[in-house]
Amino acid sequence: MSKSLSLxxxxxxxxxxxxxxxxxxxxxxxGEADARYIRRVRASVRITELAGRLMLFAxxxxxxxxxxxxxxxxxxxxxxxxxxxxxMHGQYDFMNDPEFSGKHFEWDHSCTSDAWRxxxxxxxxxxxxxxxxxxxxxxxxxxIFAEQRWRPFYLLQPxxxxxxxxxxxxxxxxxxxxxxxxLRGRAKLSELKVKAPPVLRKLWRxxxxxxxxxxxxxxxxxxxxxxxxxxxxxxxxxWTFTVIFCGxxxxxxxxxxxxxxxxxxxxxxxxxxxxxxxxxxGSRWLHFLTGNLSHQIEHHLFPDxxxxxxxxxxxxxxxxxxxxxxxxxxxxxxxxxxxxLVRLFRHAFPSRPAMQPV
Amino acid sequence: xxxxxxALVNLALPLTRPLAAFLREDVFDYxxxxxxxxxxxxxxxxxxxxxxxxxxxTVVLTLSPSRNWRxxxxxxxxxxxxxxxxxxxxxxxxxxxxxxxxxxxxxxxxKEGLVSSLxxxxxxxxxxxxxGQAEGxxxxxxxxxxxxxxxxxxxxxxxxxxxxxELKARGYQGELNLLYYGRHRNQMAYLDELRAYPGLHxxxxxxxxxxxxxxQAGRFSAAQLDALVPKAEGSAVFACGxxxxxxxxxxxxxxxxxxxxxxxxxxxxxxxxxxxxPVTLTFARxxxxxxxxxxxxxxxxxxxxxxxxxxxxxMGICNTCTCQKREGAVRDLRTGEISTKxxxxxxxxxxxxxxxxxxxx
Numbered sequence: 001m002s003k004s005l006s007l008x009x010x011x012x013x014x015x016x017x018x019x020x021x022x023x024x025x026x027x028x029x030x031g032e033a034d035a036r037y038i039r040r041v042r043a044s045v046r047i048t049e050l051a052g053r054l055m056l057f058a059x060x061x062x063x064x065x066x067x068x069x070x071x072x073x074x075x076x077x078x079x080x081x082x083x084x085x086x087x088m089h090g091q092y093d094f095m096n097d098p099e100f101s102g103k104h105f106e107w108d109h110s111c112t113s114d115a116w117r118x119x120x121x122x123x124x125x126x127x128x129x130x131x132x133x134x135x136x137x138x139x140x141x142x143x144i145f146a147e148q149r150w151r152p153f154y155l156l157q158p159x160x161x162x163x164x165x166x167x168x169x170x171x172x173x174x175x176x177x178x179x180x181x182x183l184r185g186r187a188k189l190s191e192l193k194v195k196a197p198p199v200l201r202k203l204w205r206x207x208x209x210x211x212x213x214x215x216x217x218x219x220x221x222x223x224x225x226x227x228x229x230x231x232x233x234x235x236x237x238x239w240t241f242t243v244i245f246c247g248x249x250x251x252x253x254x255x256x257x258x259x260x261x262x263x264x265x266x267x268x269x270x271x272x273x274x275x276x277x278x279x280x281x282g283s284r285w286l287h288f289l290t291g292n293l294s295h296q297i298e299h300h301l302f303p304d305x306x307x308x309x310x311x312x313x314x315x316x317x318x319x320x321x322x323x324x325x326x327x328x329x330x331x332x333x334x335x336x337x338x339x340x341l342v343r344l345f346r347h348a349f350p351s352r353p354a355m356q357p358v
Numbered sequence: 359x360x361x362x363x364x365a366l367v368n369l370a371l372p373l374t375r376p377l378a379a380f381l382r383e384d385v386f387d388y389x390x391x392x393x394x395x396x397x398x399x400x401x402x403x404x405x406x407x408x409x410x411x412x413x414x415x416t417v418v419l420t421l422s423p424s425r426n427w428r429x430x431x432x433x434x435x436x437x438x439x440x441x442x443x444x445x446x447x448x449x450x451x452x453x454x455x456x457x458x459x460x461x462x463x464x465x466x467x468x469k470e471g472l473v474s475s476l477x478x479x480x481x482x483x484x485x486x487x488x489x490g491q492a493e494g495x496x497x498x499x500x501x502x503x504x505x506x507x508x509x510x511x512x513x514x515x516x517x518x519x520x521x522x523x524e525l526k527a528r529g530y531q532g533e534l535n536l537l538y539y540g541r542h543r544n545q546m547a548y549l550d551e552l553r554a555y556p557g558l559h560x561x562x563x564x565x566x567x568x569x570x571x572x573x574q575a576g577r578f579s580a581a582q583l584d585a586l587v588p589k590a591e592g593s594a595v596f597a598c599g600x601x602x603x604x605x606x607x608x609x610x611x612x613x614x615x616x617x618x619x620x621x622x623x624x625x626x627x628x629x630x631x632x633x634x635x636p637v638t639l640t641f642a643r644x645x646x647x648x649x650x651x652x653x654x655x656x657x658x659x660x661x662x663x664x665x666x667x668x669x670x671x672x673m674g675i676c677n678t679c680t681c682q683k684r685e686g687a688v689r690d691l692r693t694g695e696i697s698t699k700x701x702x703x704x705x706x707x708x709x710x711x712x713x714x715x716x717x718x719x
Contacts, residue, residue, distance in 0.1 A: 020692070023692075024692065024693050027692075027693060028693070030444075031443045031444045031445065032443045032444040033444070034444060035444025035445070036444065042388070046385070046388050046389070088677070089677055090677035090680055090705075093677070093680060093703045094445060094703070095444055095445055095446060096445060096446040096447070096448070096701070096702060096703055097446055098401075099384045099387070099388075101680075101703070102677045102680060103677065103680050103681075106382055106384070117676075117677065117678065118670075118678075121670065121675075121676040121677050121678065122670035122671055122676040122678055125671065125675055125676055126670065126671035126673070126675065126676055266673075269673070303675050303676075304674070304675060304677065
C-alpha cells in the first residue's frame with residue numbers, strides 16, 4: 001500500500017513544474033566546478049588503479065597485498081559508479097569533452113557500455129518499476145514484489161541472489177541477452193548469434209586483462225596478482241550489488257502495472273520515479289562510494305544532472321515531496337538493506353499484493 | 359612543465375600507433391598528458407609558438423602541431439578547441455603554411471565572439487591548443503590552371519592566403535588576380551604580405567571608407583569585376599567570405615554561365631522565434647538534406663523523413679539520441695534556451711531547430 005497521497009491532474013502538473021524548475025536551475029549552473037570535480041574523480045580512479053596494481057606486484061606480503069586489493073577495489077568501484085555510471089548518463093556532456101561523453105565512455109566492467117546504455121539508461125530509467133517493461137525488477141532471477149508472478153524457481157532465490165552478488169558483473173554483462181528466452185524457446189537462436197559476440201568479446205577482454213595479462217607480467221608473483229585481482233573484483237561485485245538492490249527493492253518501493261504508461265504526464269512520470277526509488281542516508285564517503293546512488297530518488301528524477309549535485313537537490317526535493325504528501329523513502333544503509341532481505345525471503349514463497357485503497 | 363621533451367614525444371608518437379588495438383584511448387591519453395601534453399594516441403595538440411597582430415583586429419598564432427597531425431591542403435580548415443569555465447568550445451580556422459613545418463591561423467576578433475576573444479586576450483597563457491585534422495574540399499587542384507582569380511572578403515582571406523603561399527612554394531608561373539574586400543583598410547589582415555607577393559595583381563576594395571590611390575571602393579559587382587579583371591572568364595576562381603558575399607559572386611557566375619567557381623562561406627546562424635517556419639536540416643554523414651520546420655523536435659522531423667537516428671525515451675533522460683550539432687541555431691525545449699554554438703552536444707528528442715541546422719549524423 002502506498003504511503004503517498006494520490007494526486008489529481010492539476011496537483012501532478014504543479015508537482016512536475018516545481019521539479020522541472022529545480023532541474024533547470026541546476027542545468028543553468030553547470031560549469032567549471034562540475035568539470036573540475038569529474039576530472040578529479042577520474043584522477044582518483046586512475047591513480048588508485050596504478051597504485052593498487054603496483055602493490056600487488058610485490059607478492060603476498062600481507063600489508064601491501066591487502067592495501068593493493070583495497071586500492072584496486074576502490075578504483076573499480078569509483079570507476080563503475082561515480083565515474084562510469086554517471087558519465088554514461090550524459091551528466092557531463094555539457095563539457096563537450098570526448099573523454100566524458102556519455103555516448104562513448106567505456107568502463108572497467110564486463111558489461112559492454114552499449115548494452116548498459118540500452119538496458120539501464122533507456123529501459124530502466126524510462127520505465128522504472130513498471131512490471132513487464134523494467135527488467136531490472138528482480139533482474140529475472142528474484143521475486144521481490146508480490147505483484148511478480150510466483151514460480152517454484154523462486155523458492156531458492158536467496159541462493160540465486162547470493163550467486164548474483166558474487167558474480168554481479170557477469171550477471172549484468174549477460175543480462176541484456178535475456179538468455180532465459182532462448183532456453184524456453186521464446187526467441188530464435190539466430191538472434192543470439194548477432195547479440196552475443198560483442199558481449200563475449202568484452203567478457204573475454206576483461207578476463208584476459210585481470211586474470212592473464214597482469215599475472216603474466218608479474219612474473220614470480222603471478223598468483224598474488226591473480227588472487228588480488230579476483231578479490232578486488234569480488235569486493236566491487238558485492239558492493240555494487242548491495243547498493244543497487246537498495247535502490248528499488250526496499251520495503252516502501254512500489255511497482256506499477258503497464259497501464260500507468262498510458263497518457264502518463266511529466267508529473268506522473270516524476271511521481272512514479274519517486275515512489276519506485278529509495279535513498280540511503282549516510283556520510284559523504286557513503287555517497288561518493290555509491291556513486292551518489294544513495295540519492296537514488298534524485299538520480300531517477302534528474303538522471304542527466306551531475307550526481308555531485310544530488311545532495312543539495314535532495315533538500316529541496318524532500319521539501320517539495322512533503323508539501324504534496326509524497327512519501328520520501330530513505331533510511332540507513334543497513335536498515336534499507338535489511339528490508340530488501342526481508343522481501344527476498346518473503347516473496348520466495350507465494351504472496352499476494354495488498355489491496356489498494358479504493 | 360612537461361616531464362619529457364617535445365622532440366622525444368614526437369619521435370615516439372608514430373610508434374604508439376599499434377597500441378591503439380590493445381589500449382583504451384582515454385586511459386593512454388590520461389597518463390600520456392601527465393608526461394607531456396602532446397603524448398596522445400590520436401588527438402592532436404599544437405604548441406603555441408608565437409603570436410602577432412595583423413591589421414588592427416586580427417591575431418595570428420603560430421602553432422607547432424604534434425606528429426599525430428596528418429597535415430593539410432591549402433584552403434582546408436581545422437577545428438580549434440579551447441576550454442572556458444569547464445566547457446570546451448570549438449571553432450574552425452584555415453591553417454596556413456609557416457616556416458619550419460609550423461602552421462599559422464589568423465583569428466579576427468568578433469564582437470561577443472567567445473573563442474576569438476579568448477585567443478586575443480589570453481593567448482599568452484595558452485601553452486598548447488587542441489586542433490583537429492584538416493577537413494574541407496575548398497582546395498587547389500593538383501594540376502594548376504593557367505589563370506587563377508581569388509575573391510576574398512574580410513577573414514575570408516585566410517584560406518586564400520594559404521593557397522597563395524602554397525602556389526609560391528610550388529613555383530606557380532600563371533596569372534594571379536586577387537580582389538580583397540574589407541570595411542576599413544587598417545583592419546584588413548596581411549596587406550603587406552599581399553602587396554609584396556611577386557606577380558600578384560592585388561585589388562584592395564574598401565566598403566566602409568574612402569578609397570585612396572590604388573584602391574577601389576564599393577562592394578563586389580559585375581561591373582567592378584569587368585573593370586578590374588577583364589579576363590575573368592575561363593579563370594579558375596576561389597571565393598571566400600560571408601554568405602552574402604559568396605552569393606553575390608555566385609549570382610554573377612551563374613548569370614553569365616561561367617564555370618570553374620569554388621565558394622566557401624562562413625555563415626553566422628540565423629533564427630526565427632516563431633514556430634513552423636521552413637528550415638533546412640542537414641545530416642552530414644548520411645549526406646541528406648531535409649526540408650524541416652522550426653518548433654518540432656529534430657528527432658520527430660528526422661523520423662518523418664524516414665531516417666532512423668538512435669533514440670530511446672523521447673523525453674531527454676536516456677541519452678540515446680545524443681549527437682553533435684555541427685552548426686545552426688537550436689532551442690532546448692526543456693529550458694527554452696537558444697544556442698547557436700558550433701560543434702556542441704545536443705539530444706535530438708528535446709531539441710528543435712530555430713534555423714538551418716547541420717548535424718553530425
